[in-house]
Amino acid sequence: MIRSGLTLAFCCHFSCFAQSPGGRVLVDEGNYRITIHHVFCDLREPSRCRINYSYRFENRTSVHIAGFGEVPATGEFDYISRMDRVTFLETTDPKSVIAFIEVRETAVTRGDPIPDVPSYERFPERPIVVGRVAESGMFLAHAQQALKEKFRSRYDPDTMRRNIRYLISDYADIPPPHPNRQLQVAVMISNPDPIEDSSAFRIRWIAREKNRLEDDWRVPKPGSDSALLVDRFVHSLCKDIEVGN
Numbered sequence: 001m002i003r004s005g006l007t008l009a010f011c012c013h014f015s016c017f018a019q020s021p022g023g024r025v026l027v028d029e030g031n032y033r034i035t036i037h038h039v040f041c042d043l044r045e046p047s048r049c050r051i052n053y054s055y056r057f058e059n060r061t062s063v064h065i066a067g068f069g070e071v072p073a074t075g076e077f078d079y080i081s082r083m084d085r086v087t088f089l090e091t092t093d094p095k096s097v098i099a100f101i102e103v104r105e106t107a108v109t110r111g112d113p114i115p116d117v118p119s120y121e122r123f124p125e126r127p128i129v130v131g132r133v134a135e136s137g138m139f140l141a142h143a144q145q146a147l148k149e150k151f152r153s154r155y156d157p158d159t160m161r162r163n164i165r166y167l168i169s170d171y172a173d174i175p176p177p178h179p180n181r182q183l184q185v186a187v188m189i190s191n192p193d194p195i196e197d198s199s200a201f202r203i204r205w206i207a208r209e210k211n212r213l214e215d216d217w218r219v220p221k222p223g224s225d226s227a228l229l230v231d232r233f234v235h236s237l238c239k240d241i242e243v244g245n
Contacts (some may be wrong), residue, residue: 002059007231017220023137024085030058031057031058031059032055032056032058032088032098032099033056034053034054034055034088034101035053035054035055035178036050036051036052036053036101036106037052037053037054037078038051038104038106038199039051039052039103039106040051040106041102041103041105042114043161047084048081048111048114049080049081049082049103049105049114050078050079050080050104051077051078051080051086052076052078053076053077053086054075054076054077055074055075055076055088056073056074057073057074057088057098058073058161060073061073062099062137062221063089063090063135064088064089064090064091065088066086066088066089066090066094066100067083067087067091067160068140068150068165069139069165069191070136070137070140071137071140071141072137072138072183074143075141076141077144078144078148079144079155079157080114080115080117080155080157081103081156083155083226084102084103084238085100085103086097086100086101086103088100098134104105115170116157116170117148117155117168117169118168118170118171118186118188119169120161120168121189122162122164122206123168123188123204123205124204124206125204126204127204127205127231128202128203128204129203129234129235129238130201130203130238131200131203131238131239131241131242132197132200132201132241133199133200133201133241133244134199134242134243135199136199137160137198138199138203138244139192139198140191140218141244142240142241142242142243143167143189143191143201143241144167145240146237146240146241147167147169147189147237149188149240150172150233150236150237150240152172153170153204153222154166155168155169155170156169158207159235160186163192164189164190164191164192164193164195164196164243166188166189166190167188167190168186168187169186169187170186171184171185171206172184172185172186174229174230174233175229176230177225180209180211180212181210182209182210182211182212182227183207183208183220183226183229183230184207184208184217185205185206185207185208186205187203187204187205187234187237188203188204188205189201190202190203201241203238205234207219207227207230208220208224211224
């Protein structure tokens with residue numbers, strides 16, 4: 001797929017679009033609105049883009065985003081994607097399209113780079129933290145908010161295996177056990193996991209630490225101060241996803 005130009009193309013049912021002076025592209029059909037805040041693509045991998053958009057669908061409690069899942073009818077997402085469009089649907093039926101956005105770059109300052117995220121294969125099978133959101137359809141909104149609050153980073157939601165969605169974060173600093181050390185963790189959050197429970201999720205993680213003057217990272221030793229801090233951090237993340245904070 002080739003991404004070029006500085007525009008965003010929309011295809012909606014009898015809708016219109018316009019470029020605002022602030023660089024946003026709006027789709028407004030009366031009963032729904034989609035706003036693109038920015039899109040920019042990785043110079044090293046042009047098919048990998050960071051997209052940030054908000055939306056509002058009137059008279060609905062939820063909508064479906066193709067390849068992403070059920071989401072609240074009003075919301076905002078900011079993530080890394082390799083898909084060439086964002087498609088909103090009434091249901092899981094691929095024919096129930098309400099609107100779709102073809103992803104194209106917008107003219108924005110590239111001061112916030114696209115993060116490097118670990119691959120799915122790098123995450124170990126253990127350890128795992130298991131959680132469950134109370135409301136059906138709220139996992140993605142809760143998970144994104146928790147990642148934003150805990151990591152201040154974006155995530156890659158494009159990995160799907162056996163109908164399970166995997167959100168993979170980049171590495172984020174967490175407070176280390178000593179000021180001269182640096183401690184980081186990346187998480188992979190899967191949902192629905194187990195597959196028979198749409199509200200259930202699991203968190204796997206990769207932790208690493210080093211002295212600040214060193215170049216090489218190492219895995220914290222089990223039971224060490226660093227490992228305990230990582231474990232506490234991941235359990236806190238799990239709780240935030242469950243309650244939606």
